[in-house]
Amino acid sequence: MRRQVFEKLKAWKTNPDRKSLILRGARQAGKTWVLKDFGRREFLNTAYLNCEKNESAKTLFQDDFDVQRLIRGISALTRVDIQPETTLIVLDEIQEVPRAIQ
Numbered sequence: 001m002r003r004q005v006f007e008k009l010k011a012w013k014t015n016p017d018r019k020s021l022i023l024r025g026a027r028q029a030g031k032t033w034v035l036k037d038f039g040r041r042e043f044l045n046t047a048y049l050n051c052e053k054n055e056s057a058k059t060l061f062q063d064d065f066d067v068q069r070l071i072r073g074i075s076a077l078t079r080v081d082i083q084p085e086t087t088l089i090v091l092d093e094i095q096e097v098p099r100a101i102q
Contacts, residue, residue, distance in 0.1 A: 009038045022094070022101075032092055039088040047080040051100065052093035061100040 012018055023031050039046030051057040060073045074089060075082045082089065094100055 005034055006038060009034070010042065013042055032090075035088075035090050035092075039090065043088040044086040045080050045083070046088045046090060047074055047078040047082055048090045048092065049074055049078050050092045052096045057091075058097050061097050065102070 009021075012021055023035065025031050036046060036048065039048075049057050054077060056073075056077055060070065060077070063069075071082050074091075080087065091100065
């Protein structure tokens with residue numbers, strides 16, 4: 001099962017028209033683990049942010065949806081230098097910030 005999910009994530013990564021990805025599944029099924037492992041194996045950096053445990057993550061999406069501002073904010077909160085094509089951004093427990101899903 002893990003290999004199937006990993007292969008689908010790799011296909012998503014190589015798709016030139018890829019959009020944001022929401023990984024859904026039962027609680028405690030390994031979604032976070034597989035995303036962190038995918039980031040470790042397929043990207044130079046992974047910016048991981050738990051939106052449930054980080055109050056600043058919730059306020060990040062209260063204002064506008066200026067992408068550069070959001071990237072700077074996520075970079076500051078995760079202490080990861082986010083670079084296009086080489087950094088995977090994981091927003092875990094994103095359902096806790098419904099506005100962010102928009």
